[in-house]
Each structure stands twice: as structure tokens, then as C-alpha cells.
Amino acid sequence: MSILNTIRALLTSGKGIAVGLPDADSMRDPLKLFDAWFEGSKNSGLLLPESMMLATATNDGKPSSRMVLLKSFDEQGFVFYTNYGSRKASELDSNPFASLLFHWPILQRQVRVEGQVERVSREESSAYFRTRSRGSQIGAWASDQSAELESRQTLESRSKDLKAKYEGREIPLPEFWGGYRLFPSQIEFWQGRPFRLHDRIVFERTDGSWKTSRLYP
Numbered sequence: 001m002s003i004l005n006t007i008r009a010l011l012t013s014g015k016g017i018a019v020g021l022p023d024a025d026s027m028r029d030p031l032k033l034f035d036a037w038f039e040g041s042k043n044s045g046l047l048l049p050e051s052m053m054l055a056t057a058t059n060d061g062k063p064s065s066r067m068v069l070l071k072s073f074d075e076q077g078f079v080f081y082t083n084y085g086s087r088k089a090s091e092l093d094s095n096p097f098a099s100l101l102f103h104w105p106i107l108q109r110q111v112r113v114e115g116q117v118e119r120v121s122r123e124e125s126s127a128y129f130r131t132r133s134r135g136s137q138i139g140a141w142a143s144d145q146s147a148e149l150e151s152r153q154t155l156e157s158r159s160k161d162l163k164a165k166y167e168g169r170e171i172p173l174p175e176f177w178g179g180y181r182l183f184p185s186q187i188e189f190w191q192g193r194p195f196r197l198h199d200r201i202v203f204e205r206t207d208g209s210w211k212t213s214r215l216y217p
Contacts (some may be wrong), residue, residue, distance in 0.1 A: 001143060011056075012108040029212060030187040035109060037189070038073075042106040046203035054080065054102040056091040064091065070102075071128060072167035075181040078113060079120060081128060084176045090146075092117050098182055108192025115184040137171040138162050 041049035048069070055065040066088060072079045077098060081091055092098060100113040129137065142159040149155060186206065191199040198217035203210045 020035060028190070028210060028212070030184075033075070034066050034073070034187065034191060037104070037107075037109060037111065038102075040107060041102075041109070044104065044106045046104060046106055051102075051106060052078075052080075053103075054088060055099045055101070056088050057093050057095055057097075058091055064088070070100075071179070077115065077181040079181045081123075081125065081177070081179045083140070083143060084119075085147070088146075089180075092180060101181060110190040112186075112188040113182065113184050114186045115182050117180050117182045120179035120181050122173070122178065126173045126180065127156070129173045129177070134204040135169065138166070141171070141174055167205045193217075 038049070050070040051067050052070050053065050054068045055063060057063045062118075064087065068080045069084065070078055084093075096117045097115070098117050099115075101110075101113040102109075102113075104110070129140070132140075138159055140154060142170050176215060186202065186204050188200060188202040193199055196217060200217055201212060202213040202215055203212050205211075
């Protein structure tokens with residue numbers, strides 16, 4: 001963590017205890033609240049505030065979770081990218097319901113998002129892929145994500161060969177790589193407060209609008 005980020009972290013540590021959430025009936029747009037919280041997390045000194053836990057499940061209900069990075073969000077949902085041959089992709093394609101969890105401990109805040117998931121268009125995946133560093137583009141091609149790997153040397157050899165193959169050329173988007181968008185049906189905001197009397201506001205999408213309510217901590 002840089003000196004600047006360390007200072008930000010010290011200044012914002014525990015801020016959530018002092019500032020709670022307003023009454024549920026005064027809040028109508030969870031995306032605006034998420035945007036404000038996300039900007040706050042980026043200014044707090046946290047490393048990778050866009051990190052989120054993605055939880056998926058098989059058709060027979062066996063869950064799994066992992067950390068991924070949020071790349072964009074709007075009224076249509078929350079977008080992340082992965083290898084379509086990975087375990088998470090396999091589970092999402094067969095059971096397209098998932099949940100996300102953002103945890104920003106310095107601010108004592110959590111956001112839980114639940115909803116249905118679908119692949120983004122190839123055009124959208126391609127546009128994002130072009131913004132990635134060249135090394136990350138090579139990495140997408142080199143990894144058979146979630147498949148068994150004989151040795152680290154095998155992965156590094158594949159990466160080296162791909163660097164040579166695409167030297168001086170644009171690296172194309174792999175057919176097996178792209179994005180998913182989670183369309184939220186429920187979003188819960190959790191704000192730490194003194195004596196474990198935390199604030200919890202949940203938004204549930206009903207007939208195209210959001211219903212809000214406050215929950216016991």
C-alpha cells in the first residue's frame with residue numbers, strides 16, 4: 001500500500017460506525033447508492049476495491065465461490081470476465097443464478113447482490129479485451145482455466161510461445177473468453193454500527209421497480 005493510500009485508510013477507518021443508512025422509505029435507487037459507496041471505497045485506500053466474491057452453484061446445489069473483479073455496472077447489471085471453460089463459467093451456464101459480495105472493511109460496509117446471469121455480447125467482450133494490458137491478453141490465451149496443469153513451466157512455456165506468435169500483431173479475443181452480466185433482483189447494503197446494531201437495507205426488484213425495507217442486523 002502506498003503512503004497516500006495508507007493515510008486515506010487511517011482517515012476513513014471506522015467511518016461507517018459514525019454514519020448510518022437513512023430510513024428505507026427514503027431510498028429508491030440502489031444503483032445510485034452503490035455508485036456512491038463504490039466511489040467511497042476507491043477513495044478509502046483499499047487495494048482493489050473492485051474485488052467481489054462470486055458465488056455459483058451446480059444444478060444439484062453444490063456451491064463454490066471465488067474472488068473476481070467488477071469491470072462495469074449500470075442499470076442492466078454487474079459485469080465481470082472469465083474463461084468460458086472455467087468451473088465458474090460451467091456452473092453459470094448450467095445454473096444461471098449467482099450472488100456477489102463486496103466487502104470494504106475500512107468503511108465497515110458490505111453489499112450483497114443476487115440475480116440471474118447471462119453472457120455479454122462478443123462485441124462487448126472484445127471492446128473490453130482491447131483495454132487489457134498485452135500481458136493479460138496473452139494470459140487469457142495461455143490459460144486453460146480450471147483444467148489440470150502439469151507444471152508451472154508448462155504455463156510459462158505456453159505464454160512465451162504466444163508472445164512470439166503475436167509479436168508485432170494485435171492479439172485477438174479468444175473464442176473461449178468473455179464476460180458475464182449479473183442482472184440484480186436483490187441488493188442488500190450493510191453498514192457497520194456500534195454494539196453490533198448494524199444497518200441493513202435491502203432492495204428487491206418487483207415489476208420493474210424497487211421495493212425497500214430495513215432488516216434486523
